[in-house]
């Protein structure tokens with residue numbers, strides 16, 4: 001894909017890969033098994049500017065565009081082989097911080113972005129609820145009622161990445177029920193606001209190195225200046241502005257993961273001998289590798305297309321949905337097929353393919369399921 005990327009950007013991408021391989025990869029297996037978060041790794045990510053890559057320089061970030069940020073997430077996922085920490089980074093830097101970058105007031109940007117850029121504080125997004133997922137806006141139960149210069153927030157949010165470790169959450173709540181999905185507003189909620197609490201940590205199948213929980217709001221008082229954009233503009237403005245960043249940058253991690261799975265499987269297939277031959281000599285194995293590589297390249301092109309269009313200001317709801325559904329489904333298929341290459345060893349924790357297989361399951365579920373992506377594509381085609 002070098003034809004799209006200049007030398008300096010390629011070197012930057014390689015530096016992220018090297019960083020992740022050196023500091024994140026070595027402990028990934030252990031943290032995955034125990035489901036733990038390592039603040040030291042996060043601190044290092046902050047030191048090299050990863051946590052604020054897409055935040056403008058004037059607020060302490062690097063001011064990278066969507067394409068460069070996607071490349072960084074791809075390289076981080078590939079180098080770390082740690083889907084969970086890559087997801088935590090995406091939840092912080094993209095779905096957590098980008099609503100402030102794209103739609104926040106000057107006051108909000110100055111107050112929150114520098115600490116998010118440095119990684120001193122961790123962000124997350126609270127959209128999904130126990131009873132509302134795909135129909136996030138239509139079925140939303142959390143409410144924010146205006147009282148003087150404050151809003152009183154009540155309700156809860158489900159499956160929130162960085163919930164147990166986050167400091168600042170961008171939270172959506174109904175402000176005008178009569179307007180249905182267009183009656184939702186967005187607020188910045190700090191973990192220390194009275195009435196805010198974190199539910200128990202969820203014990204997940206994959207992405208176990210990221211921390212996920214419910215968030216609970218009981219009469220949380222939010223100052224009016226913490227509302228992002230106008231009242232009731234949650235989906236029309238804030239959600240729309242952030243969506244294409246999410247469906248490129250977060251999904252770019254899947255191509256890093258696929259690259260690892262394929263490289264590892266090729267290495268193994270050359271070494272592993274059965275019937276007196278390296279298994280890569282068997283057509284059935286070579287065919288899996290060829291098909292996986294075709295899927296990887298197709299996914300990469302689709303993600304890069306969506307990211308470059310985003311940077312050129314071309315609206316791309318269909319392109320980013322195609323990228324998301326294709327890349328995440330391809331990652332699941334590649335995880336299964338590369339697992340077959342490893343035979344029984346793919347079932348054993350020490351083999352990174354086992355972790356990648358579990359981690360890959362989230363892609364077609366989180367941030368809009370494959371079914372929802374297909375309905376967006378069909379409705380706009």
Ligand SMILES: Cc1cc2nc3c(=O)[nH]c(=O)nc-3n(C[C@H](O)[C@H](O)[C@H](O)COP(=O)(O)OP(=O)(O)OC[C@H]3O[C@@H](n4cnc5c(N)ncnc54)[C@H](O)[C@@H]3O)c2cc1C
Nearest residue numbers: 125126127128132133134159160161365366367368369371
């Ligand atoms: C590990 C993890 C991390 C997450 N992180 C976050 C986070 O940080 N912040 C956040 O807000 N959310 C987060 N989520 C939530 C995630 O985005 C939702 O799980 C997802 O949007 C799907 O919602 P649901 O699980 O309620 O499924 P549902 O919406 O209940 O869907 C169930 C099934 O019905 C299908 N379906 C629903 N509606 C339709 C339709 N109209 N047409 C066809 N099929 C349909 C779905 O595709 C799916 O197959 C996370 C989830 C997980 C598992």
